[in-house]
Amino acid sequence: MAPQPKKKLSEQSVIHDLAKHQSAIAEALFASIGEGALVTDAQGKISKMNKIALNILGFKGDEVLGKWYPGTVIAEDEKGNVIPNIERPITEVFLKGKPVFRKIFYLKKNGQRVPVALTASPIMLKGKPVGAIEVFRDITEEVELDNSKDEFISIASHQLRTPATIVKQYLGMILEGYSGKLTPAQTEMLRIAYENNEHQIDTINDLLKVAQADANKLSLVREQTDLVALLQEIIREQKRKYIQKDLGLDFVHTKAEVLALVDPLHLRMVFDNLLDNAYKYSHGGKKVTVELIDSAQAATIKVKDQGVGIDAKDMNKLFQKFSRIANPLSFVGGTGLGLYWAQKLVDLHNGTLAAQSVVGKGTTFIIKIPLGLQVP
Amino acid sequence: MPKSLKIYDQAVRISEEYLGPAGERFLRRQISTHLGIEPESISEKDMYKLVDWASLAFALLTSDPREVESFTNNLLLLSTKQKAQRLHGTAA
Missing domain, CATH: 3.30.565.10 (Histidine kinase-like ATPase, C-terminal domain)
Known part of the structure; x- marks a missing residue:
């Protein structure tokens, strides 16, 4: 009889240590993943937020923990409209039952907007949802790069295409005799110049079309x-x-x-x-x-x-x-x-x-x- | 009127009480997504799973935990009411 209670205690202690070990791993993972992460509980309150998330949003831990998430971290769309709670990714997770990926804007503590790419997922325990986790990263640089691409496309379309089009016009006029009669040799040379200029315009147009498509700026009008x-x-x-x-x-x-x-x-x-x-x-x-x-x-x-x-x-x-x-x-x-x-x-x-x-x-x-x- | 339809109608009424006109759509999405059944066919045994998901979604729509609790309890009550009616033979 005497040995049995000792054996039980030791089993309990092993299970307890294992649980603590798993918890420590989870904590370390949460703290060290390379993106912002936060966890909400069954009441929609922030139960955890890692350092990266706090830095991105400009909060201190005690300013957010235990607070109702949608009221603490405001989300906006591209146009600066507040996204209604029912349309926020973290709510959608409970409507769709699966991870949701989105790009939106968060308002930092100082009111500045920060573009983020996020994934929100339900946290499940024995088949029952108990909260949600959201992982997000600051995509300011990507947005700026996109804007630079747009600028390039706009600048290129004017600064490359315009002179080429003007050259085409004037070569065309010369070939049609607007500046006087041409010798056969002159005609031949100008014709070659005209054709190559046409080819250049086609290349610029193709490059611009492709750049637009690559930048995902092309949309269909069905x-x-x-x-x-x-x-x-x-x-x-x-x-x-x-x-x-x-x-x-x-x-x-x-x-x-x-x-x-x-x-x-x-x-x-x-x-x-x-x-x-x-x-x-x-x-x-x-x-x-x-x-x-x-x-x-x-x-x-x-x-x-x-x-x-x-x-x-x-x-x-x-x-x-x-x-x-x-x-x-x-x-x-x-x-x-x-x-x-x-x-x-x-x-x-x-x-x-x-x-x-x-x-x-x-x-x-x-x-x-x-x-x-x-x-x- | 079938018993199960009654549960759906009552659940819609509760949902609309808390969420307004969007309540029915909210409920229908929850039922279709998480229960995988036609919303109108929801029965008493489905209410617990429905509430598991609906309460978490609702908790992100209101900062008042008492409202969340009230919404959850009212939905769960449908299940026990229906069960009681069935047991005591008072169902329509």
Whole structure:
């Protein structure tokens, strides 16, 4: 009988020490993670806040611990409007039952706004929520970098494009004889200058478009669009140059109308790009076929040419920036950004763009776009 | 009228008392997300789990702990009321 109580005590003591050990690890982890962290309890009060969080928000520990969280740390949106409590990430966690990620602004103790990226998650104990944890970091530098990118895009669009456009105008006027008759040699030189300037303008425009897309500044303006009508219009516009090169251009579709919620302006750029490529990389006497196939959820558009084709080893470079793949017709002009841009635009539509090719036989580009008619 | 619908209606009334017109939407989200059932089909046995989540969300909407307690208790009471009605055969 005597040994038993001692054994029980020792078990209790082991369990107690283990619990203390685990608690010490948790405390150390909480204190040393590289981002701000805070914990709220079942009453929405701040039960823990680490040093980084206190520094970001400009508080001292005793100013926040035990205080009601939404009233202590005020959240604002981009426009400076206070975010209602029901829309705050930490509340959303209990509405969604899962982690929530958001970028918002917090008001520091001194009233200054600080942009943060945060993740909020419920704390669960034996399947029951007992509080929430929020981990956040100060993203001021990232926001400033974004703003710098915007500035660059704005400056570049004026300072690079404007002089090039002016040069184009004046070269054009000289070539049309506005400054007097030109010798054949002068005409030839000016024509080369004009074409290269055009190429420069195209490059600037492409670079600016891509910079905008990379900075996630590009947004779609979706509207209900008939893809059949859109493709018919694009093909009609491209047909003249195709005929001049003795290239066939056919459009195959089974339905008279296929409606989709897309940005017609940007989708047009995708199709124009693919048809331009098919034109450039096909010899005369060949044919390009555009095929539209629709299902209940998505439309598939194939642009199939009988052109020079792409080597299998180059396929992985096809959609990369500044990628120019060597082929018999690679003397034709281009910025190497067209397909990168096209893929970005298709991605924005939550679609896919892929290619299949055989050297000497031709290439097929396949775009799949969700019809998106049920807007969430 | 089915018993379970009665519980839902009563829960909505309580939620709206504390949250106003947004109360029903708040309740419906809690039920759909955490119970995974059609809100109208909520029964007495679901109330405890509902309250586990709804009380924490509500605690972030009001700084008054007494209001949170009152909201929680009123929801839980629906479960015991319903049970009592069933046991004593007084349910509609």
